[in-house]
Amino acid sequence: MNQKTILCVDDEINVLRSLKRLLRNEDYQLITANGGEEGLAVLAEEEVSVVLSDQRMPGMTGTEFLSIVKEKYPECVRVVLSGYADAATILDSINKGAIYRFLTKPWNDEEIRVTIRQCLSQYELLQENRNLTEEIKLQNVELNRLNQQLEDLVGKSTQSLHFSQEVLAKIPIPVVGISAESIVVLANEAVDKMYPTLREVHLGSDIKDIFSSEIIETVTNCLSGSKQSETVPLTIENKQIRIHCKKLMDGDHLRGCVLSMEESYG
Incomplete structure (x- = not known):
């Protein structure tokens, strides 16, 4: 001292x-x-x-x-x-x-x-x-700086998320997100535009209420099977398509799967 x-x-x-x-x-x-x-x-x-x-x-x-x-x-x-x-x-x-x-x-x-x-x-x-008092002032300045950084980061993340959602919605390939409990959590615009019979694909719907038995079986096999993905040829509205189903994992935890539909031309 x-x-x-x-x-x-x-x-x-x-x-x-x-x-x-x-x-x-x-x-x-x-x-x-x-x-x-x-x-x-x-x-x-x-x-x-x-x-x-x-x-x-x-x-x-x-x-x-x-x-x-x-x-x-x-x-x-x-x-x-x-x-x-x-x-x-x-x-x-x-x-x-x-x-x-x-x-x-x-x-x-x-x-x-x-x-x-x-x-x-x-x-x-x-x-x-x-x-x-000075220490508290400095801490408040640093806290305000960190809060501003967080707000900027959240803002950028939100913009990025909105952009990603918009891109996904506009992709000309039908894409459906399905939870591990077989509930639809995402469906882009191409689903009902390309396959009118699938217009009942709404968020929160159970797949057994909207999909054919072939699609349900493909999704079920993907979610419960040991393989990371399933690809099955099907016919929808007289169109030859391939159903692609890929698991979404968080480490060892199953989050769900992504279902996409691609027209087959031979």
Whole structure:
């Protein structure tokens, strides 16, 4: 963990010297500034975790100074150290400077040490919250990117599927998709255009309700047999055709078959 920095701001040199002596053995860097302007100059150059400021200083009060610190360095924990502990000053400091603690002069040495340790813990908590917020923002950006990629992929897949379905529908060869349960799940336009007697081939129909016994036997043999395909010559509407039936497998799992009909010319 990087060493933290404490900034003490007071217009009285003796007060700053006393704080240096008090805190010289603590595990953080201590920087002093002789007034609000000098304190702001330090903050512009250093990453400060805690600011301990006097209230009544010439040129800029502690409340005014800490209000600027709150605006420019909101994670810096702010403490007022003042010999004038009137209620109005305390309230004004809290309202304008978002003060974490208000300590009075003369101070208790141990109270100063404990307060600064508490302030450092508060600073670390604010840092963790900021880091967590940034991490969540980055995760949200990545999630949005992945969602967009998924939407693009789904869109392209859908377009590809629609195109494939359109191509299949327009193929001038009758094609029927049949499930493993002998139910028609696909039939292209060529089925009823080329063989009007098969116009009852509708999705969801059982093959035994629409096909001849020869076609049913061919499909049944294909689905239940050991061969991957069956080809049988038949006559439909006085046309010599060949029925091709090919299994569709998903690994070892039977999904169904594709039935196509091709005219035979000798």
